[in-house]
Amino acid sequence: MALRVLIVDDSPVMRAFVRRVLGISGLDAAEIFEACDGQEALTLLEREWVDVVLTDINMPNMDGEEFVTRLAQKGLLALVTVIVVSTDATVSRMQHLQALGAHGYLSKPFQPESLRVEIERATGVRHVA
Amino acid sequence: MWHEQAGAALADASREVLETMCFVAAEEVPSPEPNPAVAQIAAQVEFRGYWTGRCMVETPESCARIITGNFTGELDPDRVAAGNMIELLCEFANIVCGATITRLQCPGIVTLAPPHLIYEWPTAGRPSETSAVERWLDTGDGVVRVGFETEAAA
Numbered sequence: 343m344a345l346r347v348l349i350v351d352d353s354p355v356m357r358a359f360v361r362r363v364l365g366i367s368g369l370d371a372a373e374i375f376e377a378c379d380g381q382e383a384l385t386l387l388e389r390e391w392v393d394v395v396l397t398d399i400n401m402p403n404m405d406g407e408e409f410v411t412r413l414a415q416k417g418l419l420a421l422v423t424v425i426v427v428s429t430d431a432t433v434s435r436m437q438h439l440q441a442l443g444a445h446g447y448l449s450k451p452f453q454p455e456s457l458r459v460e461i462e463r464a465t466g467v468r469h470v471a
Numbered sequence: 472m473w474h475e476q477a478g479a480a481l482a483d484a485s486r487e488v489l490e491t492m493c494f495v496a497a498e499e500v501p502s503p504e505p506n507p508a509v510a511q512i513a514a515q516v517e518f519r520g521y522w523t524g525r526c527m528v529e530t531p532e533s534c535a536r537i538i539t540g541n542f543t544g545e546l547d548p549d550r551v552a553a554g555n556m557i558e559l560l561c562e563f564a565n566i567v568c569g570a571t572i573t574r575l576q577c578p579g580i581v582t583l584a585p586p587h588l589i590y591e592w593p594t595a596g597r598p599s600e601t602s603a604v605e606r607w608l609d610t611g612d613g614v615v616r617v618g619f620e621t622e623a624a625a
Contacts, residue, residue, distance in 0.1 A: 355558040358543040371595050400583055429569025450566045451488040
């Protein structure tokens with residue numbers, strides 16, 4: 343199954359990195375979208391279907407926590423797999439994000455293989471290209 | 472005790488970021504002699520919450536260009552945009568900071584502020600209770616200097 347992936351990060355180089363890693367990881371990504379914060383991501387999700395959202399936490403305008411909260415309020419967490427990709431890997435932060443409804447958590451730095459494994463674990467499907 | 476743990480955490484985190492995300496092998500080296508002829512760029516990220524402090528990264532511009540190319544997939548360093556190089560250094564500081572805090576097993580939530588460029592490595596004006604460590608990593612294309620400070624950690 344080819345995935346439609348949305349990368350949400352305020353850093354253009356981080357978005358470029360995640361896009362690159364998705365290619366290296368062997369995941370079958372049919373289409374990759376990008377948004378620079380939670381607000382832009384919500385707007386994009388009103389017009390595009392995606393299977394997986396990879397979101398940062400610390401972003402201007404709407405951060406990752408508020409973004410996940412809004413997705414939960416809209417009932418989208420039952421339809422879209424959300425994985426938080428963050429520098430903060432403390433247990434308290436991960437538990438908080440999972441309590442909000444995030445399906446997975448990947449801490450930076452990470453290897454391409456780790457991204458593929460976390461997406462497969464969170465979606466419950468193998469996605470080899 | 473704190474200095475050994477924090478120094479090891481900082482060096483390990485920096486090496487891991489360079490190797491896994493920038494695809495660059497790096498080896499810890501002693502503090503090199505300063506060379507004013509080599510242009511350096513530096514970035515810093517502050518954090519607060521359970522712990523308060525900052526993390527800094529400094530590298531020769533030529534090294535930053537190569538690392539940025541590896542990170543983004545632009546393998547011709549001459550085609551790396553200056554803006555992307557700055558973004559990369561800020562992101563590098565951000566990730567190293569988070570990874571160092573994680574390695575030090577911070578028991579509470581810490582929030583990182585947006586990283587930013589700095590024009591001089593901070594050496595003055597530290598609060599009296601601040602603990603600071605620095606490490607240097609040789610990538611083969613230049614030495615990356617990293618620093619980590621937190622108040623009242625010792």
